Amino acid sequence: MYRTYFLLLLWVLPGMLLRAQDNPFYRLITLPIPEGIVLEGGGLTTLPSGDIALVTRHGDAWIVENPYMEGNQPPHYRRFASGLHEPLGLAWHDGTLWVTQRGELTRLWDKNGDGRADFYESVYRWPLTGNYHEYSYGPAVGPDGQLYVTANVGFFNPEWWRGQSEVPWRGWTLRISPSGEMEPYAAGMRSPNGYGFIDGEFFYADNQGDWMGSGGLVHLEKGDFAGHPASLRWAEHPQSPLQITQADIFAQVDPQLTPEGAPPFKPENDPDGAVLPLYELARELPGVKTPAVWLPHGVLGISTGQFLADTTEGAFGPFAGQVFVSDQGQSKISRIFLEKVDGVYQGASFGFFDGFASGAMRLSWGRDGSLFVAQTNRGWGSTGREPFALQRLVWTGKIPFEIQAVRAMPDGFELSFTRPVDKGTAADPASYALSSFIYKYHPVYGSPAVNLEEGQVRYAEVSRDGLKVRLVVDGLREGYIHELRAEGVRDYTDGQPPLHPTAYYTLNRRPQGDTLAIPAGARAAHHHHPAPAEAAPAPVPTPRPRPAGQLAKNQTTLPAHWTEGPDLTIRLSTKPGLQFDVQDMTVEAGTRIRLIFNNPDDMPHNFLLLRPGQADKVGKAALALGVKGMAMDYVPEMDEVLYHSKLLQPATNQTIYLEAPSEPGVYPYVCTYPGHYVSMRGVLRVK
Ligand SMILES: [Cu+2]
Structure with a gap:
């Protein structure tokens, strides 16, 4: 009970x-894993027997027998192969395992049937520079029996971090026959960790980074370009199926960019307010593929x-x-x-x-x-x-109460639910809220959600069986992501809201066709938005005005009343693996500190100094900012935050001025970029 x-x-x-x-x-x-086995999953597939096979990034292939733990017996792990070079994908095809190593598609044969691979057949190799970021993934086995491999761009820091394709075919999807003939299939990948077939069509999933505002799922046909221009270095290669070049892209994005010896894509070259979403580029250039569905950063991963x-x-x-x-x-x-x-x-x-x-x-x-x-x-x-x-x-x-599907309509959406809805709440337009936004297409790492606009649900009609709701809305925008919230809708049986009440619909094409006539006397839409559910920050307290002489939370100039200058300069850096380089420091109460915060890492980070014991609370609140977080530097407005930097792009820094609290204590500092606060922490001890 x-x-x-x-x-x-x-x-x-x-x-x-x-x-x-x-x-x-x-x-x-x-599944229990025996002591001594480091099972960092890089590839996974189910064998015809129902056992599973797994490769680890450390280079081992394992067969896991009895993974269902039948008869209350633990699974049994058998090492099938070893010495592979950071394998990040595994498939079963034509009676053997196929694995993608960094520089090669390899077929693993067990010719003598002793349960261990005894012949590693090199099916196809591609060049590498040795750069750490040149990960390779796959293969996905197509309905055509071909093997699809995806390849990261390298990540380099000549002046600032950016993806580069120094050797063919970094940033590409390759189609390889079982006998080893390769054809370049599509370009524009940045970090294509997801790959596979849906309904017989090839899709890939990318990660946020330079040129990639957020993650997403992309449908790729032969000759498509998915957005990262470094790969287009090989667009005019005789084998390339692409019709567009780097010059085509740069001419649209910024005429000052040039394909070869491109000028530094510095973040400061991205003027504030300049917004070029990828879908606009796709309108100009056929072959540019926008995600079928975006995965909003920090919300859905x-x-x-x-x-x-x-x-x-x-x-x-x-x-x-x-x-x-x-x-x-x-x-x-x-x-x-x-x-x-x-x-x-x-x-x-x-x-x-x-x-x-x-x-x-x-x-x-x-x-x-x-x-x-x-x-x-x-x-x-x-x-x-x-x-x-x-x-x-x-x-x-047990069937969870969820929005099962959202379908685009000429004038709105049709929602399907997994269980019948309560018709009273589902027919009330006030049970829903709609807004839309998009990401920038630019050389900078990631993008805030931009061009945010509130929409309006005007009418909701529930089907007789209670499983569908037809919404008529204002505010549909082609090319945009529509955040549709339905937390006012209740389950007919138990009165609960949907377990995940928010849908993010990517409207690449607005359907043509009949619109729904709103009956006279239909319930009018109220100007009421329910509280956001999935991504709700704690109630935001109004920031109290700071007394004269007190510093801003992000004070970037020497405070006027520090006539003697700072008492102390602290240099703090980020380092790979979601860490600050200094994790413990001690100062006297009231010390006037100049903090030079430097981010040499290849992803964004920030610095927040917090009241004692508040790291988890603030980290969660930052995560809960959802799609709006990036524009706020992932700094929630709350009293628990004493001082903070802005969100630092890779290879940038910021100097801030702060005063150590007058109360002695242990003050945590954290990075609140989504996913970081759990490990990226330190403490400032105030004596
Ligand atoms: Cu961080």
């Missing part, structure tokens, strides 16, 4: 996540892992045919509904399951329709604190 009440509370309180161990719909089972279409025909719950996407940094899985409008893929993304033990990387269906999730924090950290894990997600047979 107490437990049920607790669960209800979790659902009702905005901003709270249903904890993995309390989820009544999906059970998370952890921060580092896209793998995606997998639900081919279980209902064995995994009410989402057959949809797509699940893992996230390494936030240890979660999101869900995507895809549809085709005018021949173009688009659709909605939703939250699905949070709380994996480590960074969720690779996905594979078990023979019973459960989902295996191979995990690693990759030394970068993840919300799940284990360095690695292997878990299995099993549907319990």
Whole structure:
């Protein structure tokens, strides 16, 4: 009884996540891993027997027998191969395992049948420079029997961090035949960690970074360009199927950029307010592919892992045919509904399951329709604190109340629910809220959500069976991401709101056709927006005015009353692996400090000094800023934040001035970029 009440509370309180161990719909089972095996999942596939095979980034291939732990027996791990070079993908095809190493597609044969690979066949090799970021992923096996491999751009820091393609075919998808003929298939990848087939079509999933405002799922046809221009260095190569060049892209983005010996793409060259979304480029240049569905950064993840279409025909719950996407940094899985409008893929993304033990990387269906999730924090950290894990997600047979799908309509959306809705709440336009935004297409790492606009749900009509709601809205914008919130809608049976009440619909094409006539006397839309559920910060206190002489929270000039200058200069840097280089410092109360905060790392970071014991609270509040977080430098407006830097792009710095608190104590400092606050911390001891 107490437990049920607790669960209800979790659902009702905005901003709270249903904890993995309390989820009544999906059970998370952890597979024990014997001492001594470092199982950082880089590739995962299910064998015809139902056993699973897994490769680790350290170079081993393992066969996991009895992964279902039948007869209460633990799984058994058998090393199948070793010495592979950072393999990041694995497939079963034509009777053997195929693995993508950094520089090669390799077929693993067990010719003598002793359960260990005895012949590593080099199917196709590609050049590498040795740059750390030249990861390679795959293969995905197509319906054509061809093997698809995706390749990162390298990441270099000549003046500032940027993706470069120093050797063919960094930043490309390659199509390779089993006998080793390669054809370059598509370009514009940055960090294509997700790859695979949905309905027989090739898709890939990228990560936020330079030129990539946020992660997303992209449908790729031969000759397509997905956005990262470094790969276009090889666009005019005789084998290239691309019709566009780097010069075409740069001419649209900034005429000062040139293809060869391009000037430094410095963040400061990106003027404030300049917005060029990728979809506008796609209008100018055929062959430019925008994501079918964007995954809003910090909301539905921060580092896209793998995606997998639900081919279980209902064995995994009410989402057959949809797509699940893992996230390494936030240890979660999101869900995507895809549809085709005018021949173009688009659709909605939703939250699905949070709380994996480590960074969720690779996905594979078990023979019973459960989902295996191979995990690693990759030394970068993840919300799940284990360095690695292997878990299995099993549907319990209970149907969660969720928005099952969102379909675009000429004048709005049609929502399907997994269970009948309460018609009173579902027919009330005030139960919904709509806004839309987009990301910049620019050389800078990531993008804030820009061009934000509130929309309006004008009318809601519930189907007779209570499973569908037709919405008529104002504010549809082609090319934009529409945040549609439905937390006012209640389940007919138990009165609960949807478990994940927010959908992010990417409207690549607005459908043509009939609009819905709003009946006279229909309930008018109220100007009322329900509190955001999934991404709600704690109530924001109005910042108290600071007394004269007191410093701003982000004081970047020498305070006028510091006539003697600072008492102390502290240099603080970020370092790889989500760390500050100094994690413990001690100062006298009231010390006037000049803090030179430097970010030489390859991703953005910030610095927030907090009141004692508030690191978790502030970290969570920053995460809850959702799509608006980037524009706020992920600094929540709350009294717990004493001082902060701005969000520093890679290879930039900022000097701020602050006064050590007058109260002695241990004051934490954290980076609140999504996913970082768990590990990226230090303490300032005030004596
Ligand atoms: Cu950080």
